[in-house]
Amino acid sequence: xxxxxxxxxxxxxxxxxxxxxxxxxxxxxxxxxxxxxxxxxxxxxxxxxxxxxxxxxxxxxxxxxxxxxxxxxxxxxxxxxxxxxxxxxxxxxxxxxxxxxxxxxxxxxxxxxx
Amino acid sequence: xxxxxxxxxxxxxxxxxxxxxxxxxxxxxxxxxxxxxxxxxxxxxxxxxxxxxxxxxxxxxxxxxxxxxxxxxxxxxxxxxxxxxxxxxxxxxxxxxxxxxxxxxxxxxxxxxxx
Numbered sequence: 001x002x003x004x005x006x007x008x009x010x011x012x013x014x015x016x017x018x019x020x021x022x023x024x025x026x027x028x029x030x031x032x033x034x035x036x037x038x039x040x041x042x043x044x045x046x047x048x049x050x051x052x053x054x055x056x057x058x059x060x061x062x063x064x065x066x067x068x069x070x071x072x073x074x075x076x077x078x079x080x081x082x083x084x085x086x087x088x089x090x091x092x093x094x095x096x097x098x099x100x101x102x103x104x105x106x107x108x109x110x111x112x113x114x
Numbered sequence: 115x116x117x118x119x120x121x122x123x124x125x126x127x128x129x130x131x132x133x134x135x136x137x138x139x140x141x142x143x144x145x146x147x148x149x150x151x152x153x154x155x156x157x158x159x160x161x162x163x164x165x166x167x168x169x170x171x172x173x174x175x176x177x178x179x180x181x182x183x184x185x186x187x188x189x190x191x192x193x194x195x196x197x198x199x200x201x202x203x204x205x206x207x208x209x210x211x212x213x214x215x216x217x218x219x220x221x222x223x224x225x226x227x228x229x
Contacts, residue, residue: 004157031215043158043203043219056216090157102148102160103217110155 002026004093004106012112018079021109025072025093032074033103034066037088046089049074078111086113116141120204120220127194128228135189135223137204142218144206147180147187152201152222161202162189194227201225 005024013019025032034046045058049068066076072093078085088110092103117140127133137147146165150158164171164180164187171178177190191198201224205217 033216035217035219042221043205043217045216045218048215050215058216092157100163102150102163104160105150105157107155107157 004091004104006089006091006106006109008109009107010110010112012114013081014114015081015083017081018077019081019111020075020077021089021091021111023074023076023091023093023106025074025091026104029093029095029104030072031094032068032072033092033094034074034076035090035092036060037090037108038086043090046076081113083113086111116208116218118142118204118206118218118220120202120223122221122223124224124226126226126228129195131194133191133194133198133225133227135202135204135225137187137189137220139185139206142185142206142208143182145209146207147178148205148217149176149178149187149189150203150205150219152203158203191225194225196227196229199225199227 007022031050033048035043037043047054047066048056052068063079068074088108090105090108092105094103119138146163148163149161152158162173162178164178166182175192179188201222203219203222205219208218
């Protein structure tokens with residue numbers, strides 16, 4: 001079956017702009033989580049959605065937001081981009097949270113802010 | 115403060131040997147712990163989940179142990195191969211019931227298996 005699909009794979013934006021990243025989970029998976037990965041901070045949790053509801057949020061400023069659609073696809077948005085937002089943004093899906101199958105991650109979107 | 119720590123230095127081993135990676139945590143009482151493998155430029159790939167009431171779990175050449183008293187998990191790869199070279203991440207859900215549906219990741223340990 002198809003894995004988690006993230007688009008676009010690469011993105012270059014200018015400071016102050018906004019960006020929207022997309023994630024299509026594995027068919028049937030209703031939980032979608034977003035993570036930011038940087039060399040200095042590693043993988044950090046952004047937020048998690050289940051059935052269009054945000055169930056949990058990490059310690060990121062309000063410039064980071066997300067949503068989930070009725071087909072479980074999810075988007076995250078970063079407004080007023082800063083240089084420090086340059087990172088690999090990863091999306092993970094699961095049936096309903098943790099299980100013996102863990103989370104399935106996409107290949108990520110590499111965002112570079114210049 | 116809460117921490118999850120993995121050996122930051124790379125682990126270099128010879129092909130055929132057993133690689134052992136360590137994950138220690140502080141001020142968490144996780145219901146389970148997970149291990150992932152990550153290759154450069156790719157997302158993490160789930161390997162194993164071990165619950166607090168399980169001492170050990172195996173999957174093919176992989177073995178994970180979980181000691182809630184020591185607050186430590188060990189990840190073993192037996193008969194290692196160059197293809198096992200990657201960064202290995204441990205992760206836990208900060209809720210003691212595993213219900214937060216978010217993962218806190220360690221920084222990862224880079225494993226290099228030499229022929």
